[in-house]
Amino acid sequence: MKKIFLALLTLSSMTASAQFGAPRQNPIVPSVVADVVEDFKPAATNQGGKQYPMVNSQRMVRAQIVAPKASFVGLDIAGKIYEMTKDENGVWTGTSEPQDEGFHYYQLNIDGASVPDPGSKYFYGASRWGSGIDVPAADEEFYTVKNVPQGSINEVYYWSSVSEKMRHGYIYLPNEYYKNPTKKFPVLYLQHGMGENETGWSAQGKTGIIMDNLIAAGKAVPFIIFMDNGLDVPRREAPAPGQGGGRRGGFGGFFNAFQDVLIKDIIPMVEANYRVIADANHRAMAGLSMGGMQTHGITLANPTTFAYVGMFSGGTFNTEELKDAADFKKTNKVLFMSAGGRETRMAEGDNSVGKAAENLKAIGINAHGYVSPGTAHEWQTWRRSLYQFAQLIFK
Amino acid sequence: MKKIFLALLTLSSMTASAQFGAPRQNPIVPSVVADVVEDFKPAATNQGGKQYPMVNSQRMVRAQIVAPKASFVGLDIAGKIYEMTKDENGVWTGTSEPQDEGFHYYQLNIDGASVPDPGSKYFYGASRWGSGIDVPAADEEFYTVKNVPQGSINEVYYWSSVSEKMRHGYIYLPNEYYKNPTKKFPVLYLQHGMGENETGWSAQGKTGIIMDNLIAAGKAVPFIIFMDNGLDVPRREAPAPGQGGGRRGGFGGFFNAFQDVLIKDIIPMVEANYRVIADANHRAMAGLSMGGMQTHGITLANPTTFAYVGMFSGGTFNTEELKDAADFKKTNKVLFMSAGGRETRMAEGDNSVGKAAENLKAIGINAHGYVSPGTAHEWQTWRRSLYQFAQLIFK
Numbered sequence: 001m002k003k004i005f006l007a008l009l010t011l012s013s014m015t016a017s018a019q020f021g022a023p024r025q026n027p028i029v030p031s032v033v034a035d036v037v038e039d040f041k042p043a044a045t046n047q048g049g050k051q052y053p054m055v056n057s058q059r060m061v062r063a064q065i066v067a068p069k070a071s072f073v074g075l076d077i078a079g080k081i082y083e084m085t086k087d088e089n090g091v092w093t094g095t096s097e098p099q100d101e102g103f104h105y106y107q108l109n110i111d112g113a114s115v116p117d118p119g120s121k122y123f124y125g126a127s128r129w130g131s132g133i134d135v136p137a138a139d140e141e142f143y144t145v146k147n148v149p150q151g152s153i154n155e156v157y158y159w160s161s162v163s164e165k166m167r168h169g170y171i172y173l174p175n176e177y178y179k180n181p182t183k184k185f186p187v188l189y190l191q192h193g194m195g196e197n198e199t200g201w202s203a204q205g206k207t208g209i210i211m212d213n214l215i216a217a218g219k220a221v222p223f224i225i226f227m228d229n230g231l232d233v234p235r236r237e238a239p240a241p242g243q244g245g246g247r248r249g250g251f252g253g254f255f256n257a258f259q260d261v262l263i264k265d266i267i268p269m270v271e272a273n274y275r276v277i278a279d280a281n282h283r284a285m286a287g288l289s290m291g292g293m294q295t296h297g298i299t300l301a302n303p304t305t306f307a308y309v310g311m312f313s314g315g316t317f318n319t320e321e322l323k324d325a326a327d328f329k330k331t332n333k334v335l336f337m338s339a340g341g342r343e344t345r346m347a348e349g350d351n352s353v354g355k356a357a358e359n360l361k362a363i364g365i366n367a368h369g370y371v372s373p374g375t376a377h378e379w380q381t382w383r384r385s386l387y388q389f390a391q392l393i394f395k
Numbered sequence: 396m397k398k399i400f401l402a403l404l405t406l407s408s409m410t411a412s413a414q415f416g417a418p419r420q421n422p423i424v425p426s427v428v429a430d431v432v433e434d435f436k437p438a439a440t441n442q443g444g445k446q447y448p449m450v451n452s453q454r455m456v457r458a459q460i461v462a463p464k465a466s467f468v469g470l471d472i473a474g475k476i477y478e479m480t481k482d483e484n485g486v487w488t489g490t491s492e493p494q495d496e497g498f499h500y501y502q503l504n505i506d507g508a509s510v511p512d513p514g515s516k517y518f519y520g521a522s523r524w525g526s527g528i529d530v531p532a533a534d535e536e537f538y539t540v541k542n543v544p545q546g547s548i549n550e551v552y553y554w555s556s557v558s559e560k561m562r563h564g565y566i567y568l569p570n571e572y573y574k575n576p577t578k579k580f581p582v583l584y585l586q587h588g589m590g591e592n593e594t595g596w597s598a599q600g601k602t603g604i605i606m607d608n609l610i611a612a613g614k615a616v617p618f619i620i621f622m623d624n625g626l627d628v629p630r631r632e633a634p635a636p637g638q639g640g641g642r643r644g645g646f647g648g649f650f651n652a653f654q655d656v657l658i659k660d661i662i663p664m665v666e667a668n669y670r671v672i673a674d675a676n677h678r679a680m681a682g683l684s685m686g687g688m689q690t691h692g693i694t695l696a697n698p699t700t701f702a703y704v705g706m707f708s709g710g711t712f713n714t715e716e717l718k719d720a721a722d723f724k725k726t727n728k729v730l731f732m733s734a735g736g737r738e739t740r741m742a743e744g745d746n747s748v749g750k751a752a753e754n755l756k757a758i759g760i761n762a763h764g765y766v767s768p769g770t771a772h773e774w775q776t777w778r779r780s781l782y783q784f785a786q787l788i789f790k
């Protein structure tokens with residue numbers, strides 16, 4: 001697991017460097033000026049009424065800010081700082097190279113200060129609330145709000161005996177939860193990645209929109225989703241064998257402590273407060289990146305608790321750890337592993353999710369490998385992963 | 396109403412100037428250095444793990460940011476820009492004068508660019524998502540999360556026939572809504588102010604926390620709250636008499652158009668989708684500032700729709716407009732008007748909420764005037780107003 005973790009860190013350098021507090025300066029490159037198609041439109045993620053940042057049909061991002069006294073302003077996105085230029089009114093403008101489809105964290109750099117762009121809405125990732133931009137995607141239909149029966153994402157505070165404090169999560173309740181007040185529903189426990197928090201799946205992930213659209217189209221059965229914070233956990237335990245970490249921090253600590261919170265606090269709270277079918281066949285766990293690794297560890301350690309398991313850009317299960325795992329194999333109905341097409345190590349070859357699924361099928365697991373075309377270790381991969389996974393579970 | 400509106404603009408200069416796009420530069424003043432008590436603590440509104448901004452026991456705010464190449468960095472709060480100073484590592488620090496108790500919008504100024512402080516969480520107000528800071532208050536207990544039965548704030552999308560698009564609001568459902576699946580509840584429609592949006596009451600306003608605590612203490616009956624956007628409305632109508640504005644904008648347009656959305660879209664949607672007691676005796680409307688004025692106009696124009704009416708820093712009803720309003724008087728059970736103690740015009744003297752309540756009582760209205768001690772046209776006034784109003788209604 002450690003090796004996979006290091007690979008994920010490399011893939012997700014922005015998240016990782018912010019998480020570990022390593023001051024990292026992206027290289028400064030010139031703003032793009034040649035062969036730019038001038039059909040820029042305000043990004044969907046902009047604050048109401050704000051014109052900038054914009055995106056054009058080449059998926060270039062253009063930022064603009066008034067900073068009359070600044071000597072340097074840069075657009076810091078996808079590992080590069082594009083040097084912006086100032087006009088006679090003190091307005092700085094700059095254009096990036098084409099970006100991947102989907103959502104990206106970014107920021108502005110003003111004279112050495114990394115700050116949010118006042119034009120964008122703010123999202124939690126890279127261990128900070130800051131700017132994000134959604135670059136239009138050919139398949140964006142599936143995460144666009146439509147006039148279909150609407151579920152809702154609800155903010156939930158609850159007492160955690162493990163943390164000895166009030167904790168905070170979000171619950172998605174499908175439209176039918178309100179319409180049919182006696183029906184009970186399955187639950188997916190869905191986790192974010194390193195440097196993110198419990199808001200990621202509903203904001204950047206567009207979970208509620210994806211689910212409402214899938215359910216309305218008859219492609220997914222209605223289920224509840226609970227999204228919590230997998231990092232804000234007490235790290236008290238001794239490390240589990242082979243996981244490293246433990247009381248003094250390290251990554252094992254996150255897995256162990258979140259397992260405790262999930263099993264002892266969250267699941268009982270959800271099952272006591274909502275109309276839930278409280279058995280393994282109606283319980284799923286999935287997560288992205290670190291959340292996928294937590295899913296891996298927690299579902300292995302609690303083999304009869306979850307029938308459906310999803311790891312999005314979070315590595316793979318292997319046949320070694322599952323071939324004698326009788327309880328896990330008996331309980332599991334779907335094991336889903338995904339990666340972005342540009343996460344080469346997980347998308348292609350012997351270590352890919354596809355190869356892992358093939359191997360797991362050979363030992364009797366209903367495994368699925370999914371690769372999101374043309375995306376990296378970012379939210380477009382995970383939106384698509386949820387869209388795929390949701391169609392496979394509780395059926 | 397126009398006169399009241401101009402008074403509100405003056406009181407809320409930051410919100411107003413941002414709303415109307417008037418570039419306004421607050422005066423630059425030196426950072427406070429004398430008689431500063433060095434007991435600063437990270438603000439409750441900070442991003443997780445961020446040390447700055449801080450607040451001390453004198454309610455001074457201290458900001459800090461790394462900006463090695465900047466020539467000017469200022470802390471822009473409550474109408475002044477405090478000039479910060481740079482140390483040998485390029486770290487800028489500055490301290491404000493004492494602030495009022497409660498929540499304030501603020502930002503940093505880096506070489507002429509107004510940007511959010513990367514240390515704070517972000518809130519929507521002054522027509523932008525940006526930094527906010529909560530200065531501890533003597534009475535903060537009432538809006539502090541406690542281990543009591545928790546309701547939830549739910550995000551709701553719905554089709555608006557008036558706007559011809561999907562709209563977006565938030566609904567507070569008390570804990571009992573989930574616990575008692577056959578019970579029906581009263582509803583308060585609660586509106587934000589100019590330059591704010593549907594997120595204000597749940598984030599800055601702490602609505603869910605205030606209500607959970609009040610209900611747990613037996614001080615308020617459980618009721619539902621719906622919070623929508625009172626500015627994102629089509630302005631199609633001709634102006635109502637005396638309200639100005641209309642098709643081409645102006646303020647009347649907001650009131651008329653939001654009335655349409657509220658009466659034709661929101662109330663029917665809430666009553667169709669949630670377990671609601673759908674009559675005037677179980678329907679309330681309240682709002683802050685512009686939302687109070689919308690409440691004023693809408694409850695007068697729909698006199699048999701709402702039994703409970705609240706205007707928080709939104710002016711007053713007067714005896715002239717109510718003395719012959721038979722339907723309104725017959726329907727109304729509580730008319731609540733509030734102001735911050737530092738909103739002098741509404742807090743003291745002949746135009747005060749107290750005087751208005753006295754006059755309205757004399758013509759048979761169950762009117763209440765409330766003044767929040769030591770606060771201005773800001774959220775501490777409105778948190779306290781909700782706390783008071785919620786104890787008076789549906790009883």
